[in-house]
Amino acid sequence: MEARSDPNEQMLQVSNIxxxxxxxRAIENVxxxxxxxxxxxxxxxxxxxxxxxxxxxxxxxxxxxxEITYKGETRKQMRPHIAxxxxxxxxxxxxxxxxxxxxxxxxxxxxxxxMRKNLxxxxxxxxxxxxEEIEHREFVENIIDFLEIQAIRKTxxxxxxxGMQKRVELGRALAAEPELLLLDEPMAGMNxxxxxxxxxxxxxxxxxxxxxxxxxxxxxxxxxSDRVVVLDYGKKIADGTPEEVRSNQAVVDAYLGVAHxx
Numbered sequence: 001m002e003a004r005s006d007p008n009e010q011m012l013q014v015s016n017i018x019x020x021x022x023x024x025r026a027i028e029n030v031x032x033x034x035x036x037x038x039x040x041x042x043x044x045x046x047x048x049x050x051x052x053x054x055x056x057x058x059x060x061x062x063x064x065x066x067e068i069t070y071k072g073e074t075r076k077q078m079r080p081h082i083a084x085x086x087x088x089x090x091x092x093x094x095x096x097x098x099x100x101x102x103x104x105x106x107x108x109x110x111x112x113x114x115m116r117k118n119l120x121x122x123x124x125x126x127x128x129x130x131x132e133e134i135e136h137r138e139f140v141e142n143i144i145d146f147l148e149i150q151a152i153r154k155t156x157x158x159x160x161x162x163g164m165q166k167r168v169e170l171g172r173a174l175a176a177e178p179e180l181l182l183l184d185e186p187m188a189g190m191n192x193x194x195x196x197x198x199x200x201x202x203x204x205x206x207x208x209x210x211x212x213x214x215x216x217x218x219x220x221x222x223x224x225s226d227r228v229v230v231l232d233y234g235k236k237i238a239d240g241t242p243e244e245v246r247s248n249q250a251v252v253d254a255y256l257g258v259a260h261x262x
Contacts, residue, residue: 009036009037010034010035010036010069011033011034011035011070011071011179011180012033012034012070012071012180012214013032013033013034014030014031014053014056014066014067014068015066015068015069016029016030016065016067017030017031017053017056017065017066017067017068018030018063019052019063019064026052026234027053027063027234028234028235030049030053030066030234030235030236031066031236032229032236034214035212037206037212038212038227039202039203040214040226040228040229041214041216041224041225041227041228041229042054042214043216043217043218043221043229043231043245044232044237044254045232045254047233048231048254049231049233049234050231051216053231054184056068056078057083057182057214058078058080058084058090059077059078059081059082059083060080062077063077070180071179084113084176086179087177087179087180088179088180088182089110089173089174089176090181090182090184091170091172091182091184092169092184093185093188093216095162097157097168097169098157099156099157100156101156102154102155102157103152103154103155103160103168104140104144104153106168106171106172107140107144107168107171107175108137108140109172110140110171110173110176111139111176113176139175140171141153143171143174143175144171146174147170149168152164152168162189163189163190163197166187166189166194166198167197167198167201170201170205174211179211179212180211180212180213181205181214182214183202183213183216184215184216185216185218186202186215187199187217187219188217195220199220199223199224202215202224203224222245222246225242226241227239227240227242228240228245230248230251232254237251237254238250238251
């Protein structure tokens, strides 16, 4: 597919990242970058370190080695609140929604970082806080329209099918107006029709909103990505266009389960 990104504008660089849990090496000396405006896929067999890498990028995990450069600022580790304040939003491999709340209210929680009025005024729902909430609700209603989930806006998400919950979680991430959107297996557990819908929404978010996207996925990722980085046993084994990665023998071996040399 034709790249939508600017290869001269680097949004994020992870450099020589190393992450261990006790004696387990989850990520080992991994480096790659993400260009502004692209869809960047992170793939690999189960246990390759993909979700751990996303957790490093948005600060849930703190690497013992390496550094992260985001929008020109380099730090040894990210913090979740700093990531959120600087335009990084994400979805999770296991859905993390408030099951007893409606679709609308779940997506509204994504606006928390955008709310400026003090908590007392928000609780009383008066004056400037009331006007601010109305503005945020209008923004969320636009997301609901974009994701074509108007019919479930008042439905408690715990009553929704799995694929629709995934769409609501995407809506909550979009509510934060991210510059960099991290998607951890957004199509996992979906049927073919749901996967095709999610692919369409991912591309629309990228093209219409200009959002840079990094995603982990197994299915269809080659069809929607500009570049792909491949991890295996915590190490980077390939990095390039989908065509380059498809023809990389190390990638073929990893997915076929070819034994590694001792």
